Amino acid sequence: MDNPLLIFDRSVDGRVGYLVPDGDVPAVGPSTVLAPHILRSLPAELPQVSEPEVLRHYIGLSLKNHHVDRDLYPLGSCTMKYNPKVNDALAARPGFSGLHPGQSADDTQGALELMYRLEKALKAITGMDRFTLQPAAGSQGELVGVLIMRKYHDSQGSRRRYIIIPDSAHGTNPASVVMGGFETLKVTTDRRGRVDLKDLEDKVSPEVAGMMLTQPNTLGLFEDQIVAITNLIHSVDGLMYMDGANLNALIGLTRPADMGFDITHINLHKTFSTPHGGGGPGSGPIGVTERLAGYLPGPLVAHNDDGSYGMVSPGTDSIGRVHGQNGNFGMLVRAYAYILSLGADGLANMSRRAVLNANYLKALLAGDDGAFELPYPEGIMHEFVLSGSRQKARGVKTLDMAKALLDRGFHAPTIYFPLVVPEALMIEPTESETKATLERFADALKEIDRLVDDDPQSLLDAPQNTPVGRLDETKANRELDVRWRA
Numbered sequence: 273m274d275n276p277l278l279i280f281d282r283s284v285d286g287r288v289g290y291l292v293p294d295g296d297v298p299a300v301g302p303s304t305v306l307a308p309h310i311l312r313s314l315p316a317e318l319p320q321v322s323e324p325e326v327l328r329h330y331i332g333l334s335l336k337n338h339h340v341d342r343d344l345y346p347l348g349s350c351t352m353k354y355n356p357k358v359n360d361a362l363a364a365r366p367g368f369s370g371l372h373p374g375q376s377a378d379d380t381q382g383a384l385e386l387m388y389r390l391e392k393a394l395k396a397i398t399g400m401d402r403f404t405l406q407p408a409a410g411s412q413g414e415l416v417g418v419l420i421m422r423k424y425h426d427s428q429g430s431r432r433r434y435i436i437i438p439d440s441a442h443g444t445n446p447a448s449v450v451m452g453g454f455e456t457l458k459v460t461t462d463r464r465g466r467v468d469l470k471d472l473e474d475k476v477s478p479e480v481a482g483m484m485l486t487q488p489n490t491l492g493l494f495e496d497q498i499v500a501i502t503n504l505i506h507s508v509d510g511l512m513y514m515d516g517a518n519l520n521a522l523i524g525l526t527r528p529a530d531m532g533f534d535i536t537h538i539n540l541h542k543t544f545s546t547p548h549g550g551g552g553p554g555s556g557p558i559g560v561t562e563r564l565a566g567y568l569p570g571p572l573v574a575h576n577d578d579g580s581y582g583m584v585s586p587g588t589d590s591i592g593r594v595h596g597q598n599g600n601f602g603m604l605v606r607a608y609a610y611i612l613s614l615g616a617d618g619l620a621n622m623s624r625r626a627v628l629n630a631n632y633l634k635a636l637l638a639g640d641d642g643a644f645e646l647p648y649p650e651g652i653m654h655e656f657v658l659s660g661s662r663q664k665a666r667g668v669k670t671l672d673m674a675k676a677l678l679d680r681g682f683h684a685p686t687i688y689f690p691l692v693v694p695e696a697l698m699i700e701p702t703e704s705e706t707k708a709t710l711e712r713f714a715d716a717l718k719e720i721d722r723l724v725d726d727d728p729q730s731l732l733d734a735p736q737n738t739p740v741g742r743l744d745e746t747k748a749n750r751e752l753d754v755r756w757r758a
């Protein structure tokens with residue numbers, strides 16, 4: 273076998289992958305320490321392999337997948353940027369990774385100080401007054417935000433039924449609204465790709481608890497009427513929630529609080545560089561303005577008068593706890609390390625470059641001689657959404673083009689989302705890609721566009737150069753079966 277799938281297939285009796293000096297303490301038989309009934313009778317079934325073989329095995333597995341350390345991963349809205357390895361090294365330091373959640377505040381001053389400082393940085397970045405670091409994902413943050421809206425209106429003795437959401441919203445938005453006990457009220461997108469203000473005016477009423485809005489929106493466009501929107505919602509004492517998953521476009525340029533938002537989540541794993549995807553751990557802190565601080569989940573980090581740090585329980589208005597301890601702490605370490613290493617100017621530069629990269633790629637693909645249709649071209653921030661309608665009319669769907677990109681060594685963009693663009697290809701290159709990489713990617717998509725006429729079958733059969741060929745997507749999702757069988 274050239275490249276065996278299982279590490280057990282590489283196993284050879286007696287081969288070892290470690291080198292340790294002989295012990296100089298006398299061996300103690302296990303039976304003198306452990307009771308016989310808990311002793312294993314068979315030897316552990318472990319592969320017997322050398323160190324290079326272990327390495328080759330795992331490198332080989334990692335090459336079967338696409339990841340951002342291999343090449344561009346332009347998955348729109350997901351911000352698959354480069355994750356500096358130093359962040360991982362810092363999070364793995366024993367003082368952080370070896371903490372037990374039950375340790376006392378005295379024992380964990382460093383961790384508490386890190387959370388305190390991270391919260392301070394997030395407040396400066398967003399203009400919000402208080403954060404909880406507990407939520408384990410953007411979507412959990414959204415739920416926290418919706419529950420805060422609920423508590424706020426309850427405390428005003430006001431019964432509200434709806435939360436307004438644009439029709440371009442991320443799927444988690446309506447899900448969070450419904451889980452939080454509200455109904456969604458959809459507002460349409462205007463010809464410029466922004467919230468249709470007329471439609472919004474028609475929908476705002478005292479039955480509206482608030483609005484959840486992504487800024488920049490999922491078309492990659494800045495909602496430039498944001499002040500009119502927040503004023504309108506506030507005029508019925510509604511609360512404005514910013515889905516801040518796209519914050520990568522905004523740092524140093526504007527802040528949620530300055531635009532009139534009352535609540536925002538931040539996806540630390542997107543904007544502040546934690547490896548993510550595939551359901552890995554995330555972190556979606558929620559920030560609120562002063563008047564909503566009492567509703568946050570607790571406990572919150574406190575900086576005591578004597579200079580020490582502690583945890584304080586929230587007051588009786590709190591929506592309660594949403595995660596054990598302090599959320600996914602390793603993510604907090606990575607985010608703080610990232611923020612410190614870039615600094616305020618570096619972060620502002622990051623956002624500017626993310627916007628510049630998206631606009632350059634947009635110009636390559638949808639410029640005057642562009643092969644692709646771009647339905648909402650004005651005011652592109654960190655991402656843009658092409659339509660594959662022209663290609664579909666010639667017999668090749670967006671899905672086929674996405675598969676053909678895999679053959680060319682790129683991850684596909686997000687496809688068929690947002691729903692307001694037919695045959696959507698949502699492309700977010702991020703700031704960490706070079707001009708040359710963007711050009712390589714644009715060339716690949718343009719070549720695919722030419723093949724729509726010259727050799728459509730090669731696209732319909734793609735991918736052919738990946739470890740597995742075209743899957744039945746529905747079956748793969750509904751009947752997930754990742755167990756290996758001989």
Ligand SMILES: *Cc1c(COP(=O)(O)O)cnc(C)c1O
Binds near residue numbers: 349409410445517
């Ligand atoms: C990623 C994303 C979310 C959800 O974040 P998770 O951490 O994946 O739960 C919500 N809204 C937008 C716009 C996103 O891109």
